[in-house]
Amino acid sequence: MRTSELAAQAAVNPQTLRYYERRGLLSEPVRSPGGFRVYPDAAVQRVRFIKRAQELGFTLAEVDVLLDLAEGGPDSCEKAQALATEKIIDLRRRIADLEVLQSGLTRLVATCELPQAQRECPILHELDQGSAKTGEMQGERR
Amino acid sequence: MRTSELAAQAAVNPQTLRYYERRGLLSEPVRSPGGFRVYPDAAVQRVRFIKRAQELGFTLAEVDVLLDLAEGGPDSCEKAQALATEKIIDLRRRIADLEVLQSGLTRLVATCELPQAQRECPILHELDQGSAKTGEMQGERR
DNA sequence: CTTGACTTTGTACTTGGGTACACGGTTCAT
DNA sequence: ATGAACCGTGTACCCAAGTACAAAGTCAAG
Numbered sequence: 001m002r003t004s005e006l007a008a009q010a011a012v013n014p015q016t017l018r019y020y021e022r023r024g025l026l027s028e029p030v031r032s033p034g035g036f037r038v039y040p041d042a043a044v045q046r047v048r049f050i051k052r053a054q055e056l057g058f059t060l061a062e063v064d065v066l067l068d069l070a071e072g073g074p075d076s077c078e079k080a081q082a083l084a085t086e087k088i089i090d091l092r093r094r095i096a097d098l099e100v101l102q103s104g105l106t107r108l109v110a111t112c113e114l115p116q117a118q119r120e121c122p123i124l125h126e127l128d129q130g131s132a133k134t135g136e137m138q139g140e141r142r
Numbered sequence: 143m144r145t146s147e148l149a150a151q152a153a154v155n156p157q158t159l160r161y162y163e164r165r166g167l168l169s170e171p172v173r174s175p176g177g178f179r180v181y182p183d184a185a186v187q188r189v190r191f192i193k194r195a196q197e198l199g200f201t202l203a204e205v206d207v208l209l210d211l212a213e214g215g216p217d218s219c220e221k222a223q224a225l226a227t228e229k230i231i232d233l234r235r236r237i238a239d240l241e242v243l244q245s246g247l248t249r250l251v252a253t254c255e256l257p258q259a260q261r262e263c264p265i266l267h268e269l270d271q272g273s274a275k276t277g278e279m280q281g282e283r284r
Numbered sequence: 285c286t287t288g289a290c291t292t293t294g295t296a297c298t299t300g301g302g303t304a305c306a307c308g309g310t311t312c313a314t
Numbered sequence: 315a316t317g318a319a320c321c322g323t324g325t326a327c328c329c330a331a332g333t334a335c336a337a338a339g340t341c342a343a344g
Binding site for chain 2: 330331332333334339340341
C-alpha cells in the first residue's frame, strides 16, 4: 500500500509517516519503480501502535524502545530484560498515580450535591501526598 | 515567599512560574513595595499539583480545568460533575491500556531465554486490538 | 553607599511532535 | 497523450511547554 492509504488506515497525516521514517520509527519501505513508497500491510499495526503508545504518555523516543522490545529486543537478552523491567516499573507507578487521581475525582463527584462551601476537593491534597517521594526520579520529561 | 523560593520548593524553574502566571494557572501574586512577587505558602501546593498532573499526562489546559474542579468547581455543579466524569472515563481507559502493556512486557520478560526468533512479543498485537474503538475520541492532543 | 545576589520585564531560543507549502515527478483512466 | 489525483523532496512553519538572556531595578550586609 502507498503512503496515503497507510495514513488513512492508521488515522495519521501522510506527512507524519515521513516524519516517523526520519525518526527511525518506521523503516524505509521499498519503492515502486517511480519512487513511491510501498508499505507492507503490517505497517498499519506498527503506526497504530505508535499512536496508541503516545496516547498513553510515551514519547517517541520511548516508543522506539518499546518497538524494539516488541520485536524481540536486542541480541543481548539481558539488555532487553532490563529495559522491559524498567518499563514495567514505570508503568506500575503511572497506573498507581492515575488510580489515585481517579479515586479523587470519583469522590469529588460523589460529594457533588453538597453546597459549594463544603465541596472542598480531596484531589489537591492526595496528589500532593503522592508527590512526596517524587523528587527521586530525576530523569523525567513528560 | 519570593519567586526563587517557591521555585525551589516546588522544584521548577523560576521562569516557569512566570510562564504559569501568564497562562493563568497561577494568579498574580501580591507585590512587595519594590515590585517583587510575594507568594502565599499555599502556592507551593498548587505548583506541585500542576507538575504532578502533568506527569500523569494532562496538558496545562487540562490542568487548568482540574484546578477549577479542585477548588469547588464552577457555580454550576452539574458542569463540574460532567468534567470530572469525563476525566474519570479517560483515566479508566488509560489505566486499562497501561495494564495491557504491562502484562505484555511481563510476558516478554518471562519468555526471555528463548532465542530471539521465538521471542516474538504479544504487545503489538494486544495494543492494536485495544485500539479498535480509539477513533472516536478525536479531540486529543498529547 | 557600594557590591553582589536577587528580581523585574521583554524578547528570543529550544525541543518534541508534527503540518503546510512549493515545485516537480508519477499514474492511470479516458 | 493528457489532466486529475497522487507522491516525492526540501524547507518553512506551528503549537506546547518551557528556558535563556539582556538590561535595568531592588535590597541587605558590610
